[in-house]
């Protein structure tokens with residue numbers, strides 16, 4: 001077990017796919033973490049998912065039963081954002097909607113007492129400056145874009161803004177690199193940063209191919225795994241990320257660059273409106289067993 005390398009508690013706002021994954025990663029790496037869910041029921045569901053994931057870790061020999069118990073003991077769930085008052089870093093993981101994220105940052109600014117605490121966002125695409133400006137301490141706000149599944153994906157994008165101070169950059173880099181064990185790259189504070197600026201137009205092109213009937217989802221995915229050696233086809237990847245997340249990311253990119261290739265295809269919008277969000281709801285471009 002890696003000894004704790006981050007002084008103080010980590011706060012995670014939001015207990016969906018990314019919030020739960022980041023909380024699990026923190027706990028497995030020996031950090032104390034408090035996770036905020038809006039309701040008791042969502043916190044209970046997140047606790048169950050997280051425990052299930054740690055169980056799989058034991059079954060697959062990635063950790064011992066003692067490691068699993070220790071990791072679980074480091075995670076606290078709360079429905080009260082006030083519990084974050086003493087955190088040294090808070091990672092915001094709520095849905096990809098700018099007004100909602102800005103609300104959370106304004107609240108964190110009021111709640112977190114340590115003036116040097118890092119206020120981070122895992123946003124996939126929203127420029128960090130806009131979130132920083134929702135606080136009275138923009139120098140302490142930074143993007144920490146981890147990938148899904150957070151416990152296993154090796155990369156993290158670190159996104160300072162024009163306003164982020166050097167100490168915050170240093171602490172956030174230490175958190176991602178030393179404490180969480182990620183490979184850290186610096187990315188520019190523009191919608192989509194580095195990875196999603198490259199990835200999302202490709203994913204949207206695959207949706208357009210399904211939409212126009214050019215090819216089936218299964219064939220497109222087979223083409224890119226078998227023909228290009230990608231570990232996963234684009235439509236399976238959209239299902240994993242969440243169709244709602246991809247649609248919101250496409251909107252952010254379109255708003256920033258006004259490129260038609262970033263506009264969400266109608267099929268994607270209709271599927272989101274229909275609640276077909278991918279793996280998390282059981283159906284997206286493919287169907288999944290619950």
Ligand SMILES: NC(=O)c1ccc[n+]([C@@H]2O[C@H](COP(=O)([O-])OP(=O)(O)OC[C@H]3O[C@@H](n4cnc5c(N)ncnc54)[C@H](O)[C@@H]3O)[C@@H](O)[C@H]2O)c1
Pocket residue numbers: 013014015016017018019036037038042093094095096097100122123124125145146147148240241242245
């Ligand atoms: N899914 C991915 O593959 C992925 C990868 C990297 C980054 N991200 C980013 O991570 C963030 C979260 O995405 P996700 O996939 O975990 O979404 P998700 O829908 O799985 O989870 C979002 C969580 O936020 C909670 N929530 C909603 N409103 C809230 C509020 N007002 N206060 C507190 N919690 C609230 C929801 O109940 C849910 O538990 C987004 O910004 C997304 O762009 C997602």
